[in-house]
Amino acid sequence: MTTIKQDDLIQSIADAFQFISYYHPKDYIQALGAAYDMEQSKAAKDAIAQILYNSRLCAEGHRPICQDTGIAVVFLDIGMQVQWDANMSLDEMINEGVRRAYTHPDNVLRASVLSDPAGARINTKDNTPAVIHTRIVPGDKVSVKLAAKGGGSENKAKFAALNPSDDLVEWIIKSVSEMGAGWCPPGIMGVGIGGTPEKAMLLAKESLLEPVNIQELIQRSQNGAELSRPEQLRLELYEKINALGVGAQGLGGLTTVVDVKVLDYPTHAASLPVAIIPNCAATRHTHFVLDGSGPAVFTPPALEDWPAVTWTASPTARRVDLDSLTHEDVQNWKTGEQLLLNGKLLTGRDAAHKRIVDTLAKGESLPEGVNFKNRFIYYVGPVDPIAGESVGPAGPTTATRMDKYTKTMLAETGLIGMIGKAERGPIAIEAIKKHRAVYLIAVGGAAYLIAKAIEKSTVIAYKELGMEAIYEFEVKDMPVTVGVDVRGDSVHLSGPKKWSKLIRKG
Template identity: 60%
Template sequence: WCPPGVLGIGIGGSSEKAMLMAKESLMLPIDIHELVDRGARNKIEELRIELYNKINQLGIGAQGFGGLTTVLDVKIIDYPCHAASLPIALIPNCAATRHTHFILDGSGPAHFKIPNLNIWPQDVWSAQKEAKKVNLDTITKDLIREWREGDLLLLSGKLLTARDSAHKKIADLLEMDEKLPSEINLKNKFIYYVGPVNAVRDEVIGPAGPTTANRMDKFMRMMLKDLGILGTIGKAERGDDAIKLIKEYQSVYLSVVGGAAYLVSKAIKSSRVIAFPELGMEAMYEFEVKDMPVMVSVDTSGKSIYSEAPARWKNKSIPIELSSLKN
C-alpha cells in the first residue's frame, strides 16, 4: 500500500459479500470532511470518523515516511448476517480509485475514450538542493556509512534488478552448487526490487515502480553474505530480521516512491536483460540511471525511517481545519 489513500471496509453478509462491499465502497466519493463537519448520524458514520482519526494519529504519513495524513477517507458498507458470523473485509487503496466496466462478447476489441490529458497539471520535477548525488559505479561501504535515515539521494550509474522469482532462482542455483549466469555479478551492487513493464515506441523501459521489499527479507542473508551486495532499493518497510542483517553487514535500504512508476522510468537511461529472460517482467535487468530519486530508509546503524518518522509525527498535534478542504 502507498499511503495516503482510502480504506474500504465491508461488514457482514458472507465472506465473499464482505470483500465485494469493501471493494465497492472504494468507488464512493471522498466525503469525510463533510461528515466530520456535520457530525455522525448513525453507528457506521461514527465508526468511519473514529477510524479516520485514529489511523491518522498513528503518524505514518505519505509512503510511511511520517506525517499527519495516512488515510484520506474510510468507507464502510454493511449487510445483515447470521449472529454466529460477522465477516469483515478491509481493502487499503491508493489515492487513485479507478473502475471501468466493459463486456467482451466476441464481436471485436473493446474501445475506450482517450482522456484529455490537458485537464491534469504538467509533471515538473527538480531535485531538492539537499539531495546528495551518488555514483553507483564508484560507491563504497565507507561512503554509505555516511548516509543517515531520511537522507535524500540522487542515484546515477548502473544498478541491477531482481524481485521474487529471480531471488528464488538464485537461491535454488546456490543450493544445488550450480554456477550463476555469467552476467550476474552482484558484488558491491545495488539491487532494485522491480518488475518493469515492456517499453513501447521510443521508451527505454516501461513504468518501473518498486515492489514491496519485505517479501525479499528471507533472501537478505544470501544476498549480503554470499553475494556481497551493498544495498537494496524498494518500497515499504523491512522486517526486524532484515534490519538486523542490514546493520550486521553495514548495508542500506533505499526507498523509491510507490505509485510513481512512470516517473521513475524517466530516470532510466538504458536497460538490458542480463539473466532469466524466461521470467518475463521478473527477469533480471541492468539499468543505467541518472539522478534517480530515493530516500535512505534503513541506514548502516539499523535506524529505519518507517519506525523513526511515525514516532516523531505521532507526538505532533497540529490542528487541521477539515472544513477548509471543501473548496
C-alpha cells in the same frame, strides 16, 4: 428489451482498462492535492509531490501510473430485460476486453497474472482472467464498475470473524497499524462489515469504487446532519487512521488515508465478520453503463483538474556514482537522506531472488553478468517499453517479500544495498545491520517519473520470467531516500512514531 452487442462490451472493457491505466480519478487527485497543501512532514510532502507529478506525466503521456498495472476486477449489474447479441459467454467477453487492453501496442500494460498459483505459477501473458462479480437486477441496462488492483495493496487485505461484543474499531485500527507502508499510502481504506466471510471481503472491495467524499461527510456532520452508523464509522476511522502518523509511503505525516469507505450487510446473530482492503496511491477505477447504443465513451479529465504541483530533486540531495561505489562509501549515509543515483544497478524481485538463492545453495555460479559485488539491486518488475523508451514505468515493489532472502544476498554476493518500497522487517534489518549495508526507498506511485531516470535497460538473466527477469539499468539522477542505514535505523519506524506523537499533541 435492450440488446447489448458482444463487441460493445469487449471494446468498452478494453477502453476502460486503458483509460484507468493513465488517468487517476479526478476526486482522488484533488483529495491528494489537498493533502499535499496540508502536509507538514517534509519527507511525506516530497513523496506526495512525486505521486502528483507522476500522475500528471502519465495523463499527458498515456503511460501507466504504476508498473503494477493490477489484476482486473469487474463488477456487473445486468438488467433483467437485457438480451445479448453474442456467441461468447459473459466471462469470455470480459476477458477478451482485458486481453485487448493489456496488450495494446500504444500502451502496453504489465502482465502480472499467474496461473497455477500454488504450483508452477506460469504468467498468462495477457493479464487474464479477470476477477468477475455479476448481479442480475431490474432494468434494461448493464452497469459496469471495474478496477485495476495492485498486488502490494491486495496483499495487505485483512479479515476477522469477530465476536459480536468485540470492538470493531479497535480491530481495524490495530490491523491498519500493522499494515506498514506496503500498500502505498496515501490511499483509501475499504471496510466491509457483516454477511459472511466472503461477503465482508466483497463489500470492502466494492466500497473502494465509490467517490472520494469524506470532506463532504465531515461538513454534513459539522452542520448537524443525522448520520447512519456506516457514516459515523467512516468519520471515526478516518480520524483514527490518520492519527497513526503513518503518512505518505510510511515516512510519517498527517495523511495516511484520503477517505475511508464502509459498506455493511445483515449478518448472523453469532457473527461479526469484518474485512479491510486498502487502495493504494495508484487508485484506478471507473464506471460505465451500456444501453444498447454502442460502446461506452470515456471523457478524459482536463489537465487543469490536476493540482499545480511539480517535483524536482532537493538541492541538498547527495549524488551517488554507483559505478565506483564501495562498501565504505555507504557507511555515513543516514536514514531519511535523499540521494540521486547515477550509473548501473541490477534488478530482481521474488522469482529472481528464489533462483539466485537456490543456485547459491547448490554451490553453483550465478548467470553470466549477474555480479552483485559492491552493487545495488532494485526490486522492480517494469512495464515493457514502447517506441522511444528504454523501459516502461518502473516503480518499486514491496521490499518485505524479499526479507527472507536478504541474509543470503548480503552474506554471499557482495551486495551492499537494496532499493524497494515500504518497510523492512526485523530479519532483514538485522541482516542489513550485521553486514553494514543499506536499504533505499523509491516512491511507490511514481513509476513513470522513475522510468524517466532510466537511460538504458538490458535483460541479463532469466528472460523467461518476463517482468521478473534480472535487468541491468543505467540510471541518471534516480531519486531515492535512505530507508535503513548501516546501523539498522529505519525511517519507517522513526517517522510514524514521531508524527503520531505530534498529531496526538495537536
